[in-house]
Amino acid sequence: MKLTLQRRQVRVPDGRIGCVLVLPWFTDPERGVVRCDAAPLLVEWMSETLARGAGNDRVVELRAVPGGGEIGAGPSAAGVLSAVSWVGRDGGVGGFALVAHRDDGVASAAVSAAMGRWTALLRSRRLLVTDMPALCRGGRRAARMIDGMARAATRSDGGRVFVVGRPVTGAPWPTGWEQAGVVCVDDLDAVPDGAPVAFPAHGVPPAVRAEAARRRLRVIDGTCPLVTAVQADAAAYAARGDRVVVIGDRRHASLPVLTACAGPAAEVVHDVADVPAAARARDAVSFVIDPGMAVEDALPIVTALRDHVPELAGHHFDVLCDAASDRAQTIASVSSGSELTFVLAADERDPDVRVARRSARFPAVRVVTRLADLEAEPLAGATALGLVVTRSAPAGLREQVVAALAGLGPLTCRRRSVDTTPYPVRAAGPVEDAPAGGAVAERPDSLV
Template structure:
């Protein structure tokens, strides 16, 4: 049957992801030895596989990197303990941490230094959260849901501040903040939202596109927080939604009776994967493609000095 494909925009790569990938690509060109990357540079299996094919070596921990070698910290950031371990091994470190994640780290140190208990809203075991918790481990507590707020203990209810992971669902995070304000009226937060512009824009785009769609397809790997949040958001709005790593994951049964298919992609998913999804849908029948944009992104982050060309 003829179908209409609505592309939610913005989608795919954000400035922080583009910066992190370019850092590794440039190092592979200008360094003679192996380039090691701690964790996945961004949470997308296709990006990692592509960089591996060009010579990047991905490791889980710093102690897997040979003494004195080149090491890249991923876009999600690391804790001070990881930085110390890299210094101990005399590694030539190039930091690909997204500047918006670095902002949260700076806030964590500042809030803890003024004597606050810092409540970090985020998902346990996510690399970004692990790095932020490591900035002030003695002063920071993690919460994921409004229910968690009732269980936390603080030294002084008048000195509580909050931070958030940059890739959370905006509406769900708002509920947690409201619970925190209800329990701690003197609660203080960051000067500007920690959930990044790219996460917010992609969620707004999916929300706008999902209303008229019969199904939503979100391109992204299953360990990508912002991709998972897009899928969950569409479902909360009442539209069936599926997270797919590539066009190969599309089940024709999902779209057999769909006249309108909304397509988005997480901030770590390459734009080429969206093109492949459209091609796959076209093989199932005639499609017309239109773009629904809610924002224009023109953010650019400077590269570290070590990888800037002369």
């Protein structure tokens, strides 16, 4: 890129005192039309620069100029266009350009300084973007069921569909559901008799199921099959008199539902530090793992429980969900391989921010809630960039950020995801001394 970098300054028939123009494109006499993908970001940077200095009464506008900055406007033209452009490997031309009035000394000085700073940022970069679905498989299954139910209700009588609880914690409300009549409620008190009701992927407490059955509501059960299996285990362990240790993430919507399935026998454990208190029970102890918890976080808790309770029982690991683990590992892979990681989120409290910071090899992790949060200084020395897109990220922000980074030099962009899938386990050969009939003796299903 450096070999093709070109600076140019020309007169243009536009520009007024008190205003700085940031161009979305301009025309270079040799290279033709030059795209300025970073222009929206440069508007933010220029506005901040002027606000801090003597030009705080100046305004910054994003718009093209007549003629696109072509040479030939003549020496009498009022505007001065300062531009930088480069040619990418594919022959595409990128750059940026600012216009100030020739008699506006403050704006002209600010433009000159900004062009110098921004030109120093230009370099070829590689951007690694997390490729994570907003919904897990169970969440997508529930969304399809609710969507189909809403379409059927609209076609039949224009009625509404009630969802007990938001389908997936932290995920955006699916586009079009509100217009289709999908209504989120906290409990069945808000549901009219005879109305269709959907249960989300994380399920509902047993009391809600019982009430829906008593009222004979039309129910679509979108509970994830893995969640259903774990909830059934919790209820079964409690029914046989065990103390049920519920291992889960306090932020996940399925945890209170799972706890309700175990009833008074439940003892919630969030991390290894909670284990000693939970292990003091004299009763038999069984465990269940909330499907919303990352497996890597849950299994050390199981190990700690076994150290305290040698006769610990619990469900098989076949019912564990890998969605949270895959999400965490995807974020970790992107963050650990980047010199500078941007996390697109609603705010600092998003749990994916913590994952990115915990796994980063470099300390530079920045939370971006809007385009203006992209700062020039960290970009100056970074070649390998990471982009973590959380569930809470504002709509369209990913596209804005990628475009802005592409406007600061040739950008190679790659997506990365981690997807854990089952691997079949089969016996290597015949089993000696097998019981009569060829069956292999097994431990009870409840033990691991």
